[in-house]
Amino acid sequence: MGIVSGYADGVAKYYRRKENSLLFLCGGILVALAITMAPSLLIAAMKGDSLAIMGVPILIGLMLGAPLVMRYRLATVIRPPDALAMMAVLWITCFVFGMLPFMMCGMSVVDALFESASGFTTTGVDVFPEYTVFPDCILFWRSTSAWLGES
Numbered sequence: 001m002g003i004v005s006g007y008a009d010g011v012a013k014y015y016r017r018k019e020n021s022l023l024f025l026c027g028g029i030l031v032a033l034a035i036t037m038a039p040s041l042l043i044a045a046m047k048g049d050s051l052a053i054m055g056v057p058i059l060i061g062l063m064l065g066a067p068l069v070m071r072y073r074l075a076t077v078i079r080p081p082d083a084l085a086m087m088a089v090l091w092i093t094c095f096v097f098g099m100l101p102f103m104m105c106g107m108s109v110v111d112a113l114f115e116s117a118s119g120f121t122t123t124g125v126d127v128f129p130e131y132t133v134f135p136d137c138i139l140f141w142r143s144t145s146a147w148l149g150e151s
Contacts, residue, residue: 020072025086027068029093034061036144037101044137054137057100094120094148101141105134119145 034057041054075082095117102112111127118125119142126142128134 017071017073019075021075021078021082021086022089023068024072024074026089026093027065027072029090030061030065030097031069033094033097034058034065036148037061037141040101040137040141040144043140044135047136049135049137053104053135054101054141056104057097060100061097091120094145098141098145101138105138115142116145120149122146122149 037054037058041051041058043049044051044054078086095113098116098120099109099112102115103109107115107127114125114127117123118127124146
């Protein structure tokens, strides 16, 4: 009986959450990107780079994304205009959140946003003057963002 009531409580909590697909998606993307930054954090730790380069964006993503995922849920019916807005939010969230590690390395906002957008859209255009100037964790994050954009 306890398992059934526990399950029922979980279902009831789920349906008490507000329907807001945009905020739920934004939170989910932030959490997912923060998780995909974890290997870059490990590389920073192994290479002796500053852990703040990848650690701060991971913490920001988890602190902003997790409450959105826990508070909101997807709408039961998603209309075409909502789907279009969700795609725009998805891309903008990826670009803006993905630029944080580049900014932590000293890139300007415009260069970091360009590099992030270039990675996620897999255009292959770089603003890196030289690859040797940046830590390996940033190069790995750039490769990860290109891999995420391709899949």
